[in-house]
Amino acid sequence: xxxxxxxxxxxxxxxxxxxxxxxxxxxxxxxxxxxxxxxxxxxxxxxxxxxxxxxxxxxxxxxxxxxxxxxxxxxxxxxxxxxxxxxxxxxxxxxxxxxxxxxxxxxxxxxxxxxxxxxxxxxxxxxxxxxxxxxxxxxxxxxxxxxxxxxxxxxxxxxxxxxxxxxxxxxxxxxxxxxxxxxxxxxxxxxxxxxxxxxxxxxxxxxxxxxxxxx
Amino acid sequence: xxxxxxxxxxxxxxxxxxxxxxxxxxxxxxxxxxxxxxxxxxxxxxxxxxxxxxxxxxxxxxxxxxxxxxxxxxxxxxxxxxxxxxxxxxxxxxxxxxxxxxxxxxxxxxxxxxxxxxxxxxxxxxxxxxxxxxxxxxxxxxxxxxxxxxxxxxxxxxxxxxxxxxxxxxxxxxxxxxxxxxxxxxxxxxxxxxxxxxxxxxxxxxxxxxxxxxx
Numbered sequence: 242x243x244x245x246x247x248x249x250x251x252x253x254x255x256x257x258x259x260x261x262x263x264x265x266x267x268x269x270x271x272x273x274x275x276x277x278x279x280x281x282x283x284x285x286x287x288x289x290x291x292x293x294x295x296x297x298x299x300x301x302x303x304x305x306x307x308x309x310x311x312x313x314x315x316x317x318x319x320x321x322x323x324x325x326x327x328x329x330x331x332x333x334x335x336x337x338x339x340x341x342x343x344x345x346x347x348x349x350x351x352x353x354x355x356x357x358x359x360x361x362x363x364x365x366x367x368x369x370x371x372x373x374x375x376x377x378x379x380x381x382x383x384x385x386x387x388x389x390x391x392x393x394x395x396x397x398x399x400x401x402x403x404x405x406x407x408x409x410x411x412x413x414x415x416x417x418x419x420x421x422x423x424x425x426x427x428x429x430x431x432x433x434x435x436x437x438x439x440x441x442x443x444x445x446x447x448x449x450x451x452x453x454x455x456x
Numbered sequence: 457x458x459x460x461x462x463x464x465x466x467x468x469x470x471x472x473x474x475x476x477x478x479x480x481x482x483x484x485x486x487x488x489x490x491x492x493x494x495x496x497x498x499x500x501x502x503x504x505x506x507x508x509x510x511x512x513x514x515x516x517x518x519x520x521x522x523x524x525x526x527x528x529x530x531x532x533x534x535x536x537x538x539x540x541x542x543x544x545x546x547x548x549x550x551x552x553x554x555x556x557x558x559x560x561x562x563x564x565x566x567x568x569x570x571x572x573x574x575x576x577x578x579x580x581x582x583x584x585x586x587x588x589x590x591x592x593x594x595x596x597x598x599x600x601x602x603x604x605x606x607x608x609x610x611x612x613x614x615x616x617x618x619x620x621x622x623x624x625x626x627x628x629x630x631x632x633x634x635x636x637x638x639x640x641x642x643x644x645x646x647x648x649x650x651x652x653x654x655x656x657x658x659x660x661x662x663x664x665x666x667x668x669x670x671x
Contacts, residue, residue, distance in 0.1 A: 301537075304537070305533060305534070305537060308523060308527075308528075308533055308537070309529045309530075309533055312523075312527040313523075314524045315524075318520060318523055318524055319520070322516075322519070322520060322523070322540065325537065325540065325541075326540075326544065329541065329544065406637070409633060409637060410633065410634050410637070414633055417633075418624060418625065418629055418632075418633055418636045419625050421633045421636050421637055421640075422621070422624060422625070422636055422637075422640045425636075425637045425640040425641060426640060426644065429641065429644060
């Protein structure tokens with residue numbers, strides 16, 4: 242029989258997993274909206290962000306209740322504190338997907354992403370979805386090896402991000418400054434999404450092992 | 457006579473104020489390094505960031521100790537939880553200043569910012585320094601009116617940021633795509649710095665009043 246405390250921790254963990262899932266789904270849809278100039282899908286990502294914001298508020302309430310009523314210490318306390326930070330990270334991931342969707346909406350019916358770099362964004366989108374999934378799995382499983390692996394997935398994102406800049410800086414770039422600005426911001430949004438997933442992985446690693454992962 | 461708990465809260469608050477001060481100082485120097493292509497100053501901002509990272513670790517340790525040993529509830533608990541979040545925000549502000557310094561370093565001995573937009577960045581730098589100062593004052597004073605006012609200062613940043621984009625998107629822009637990419641990222645760094653200060657203000661407002669400020 243699990244204690245009331247552990248029951249509350251289970252609820253908190255489930256909410257955090259759900260937040261990562263929603264953030265990954267938001268980035269999946271935002272990428273599709275971006276690449277297909279799909280206005281309705283962009284609007285949906287923007288509207289759906291409210292669910293993530295609501296979960297963040299729920300998690301903060303759960304954390305404060307846990308701290309006030311259960312006075313956890315040691316590992317249990319670390320799980321609660323790290324849960325609060327992971328909620329902030331997952332909300333931020335969703336906000337970055339929202340920013341991608343807003344650029345798709347702003348350029349509609351045009352495509353914000355020229356054909357020449359659309360494959361780079363398709364890949365960054367796939368990596369982001371994978372990172373959202375990995376963050377969720379790390380939180381739900383509490384598996385430190387799985388959590389530490391998120392950093393490797395982020396390396397693939399950094400590599401795509403550098404490639405994007407090399408294409409933009411190439412003298413043959415013919416899409417002008419306005420497109421370059423959009424693409425610079427978009428690239429940054431995907432990169433930051435990945436960074437937040439890595440941070441979640443690092444916190445899961447720490448809360449389980451008490452050590453910081455090698456970076 | 458103040459209790460041991462309140463003594464620990466005072467130490468936590470002082471550390472958070474110091475973090476905001478360091479973040480503001482970092483952005484002041486990063487802006488100067490950027491506008492004057494000052495490599496040594498850019499290097500200093502990059503090196504000095506370690507102090508902020510160290511304070512973040514200190515604050516997390518203080519928060520965990522406070523929660524474990526004092527089991528605060530109600531307003532006291534809110535102050536501790538909000539302190540943890542403010543430490544993350546202030547560290548992020550410093551990281552954004554670091555990013556500005558890194559762009560200055562990467563372009564040295566060239567100027568990353570063309571003369572035509574240097575006044576915009578000088579202003580964004582001044583507003584950022586003011587925001588760092590306001591975040592520090594809000595944390596140290598716990599004054600909700602002062603805390604809520606940070607949002608107004610952010611409006612000035614948003615206005616400069618929009619102006620920057622209008623200059624970049626202008627057909628007369630002659631500095632090419634590479635400069636536009638740098639300036640897009642730089643603009644984003646200042647804007648995010650301001651957003652973090654606003655969030656600190658909102659949390660101070662909430663921790664003191666139990667209400668969220670009108671946004």
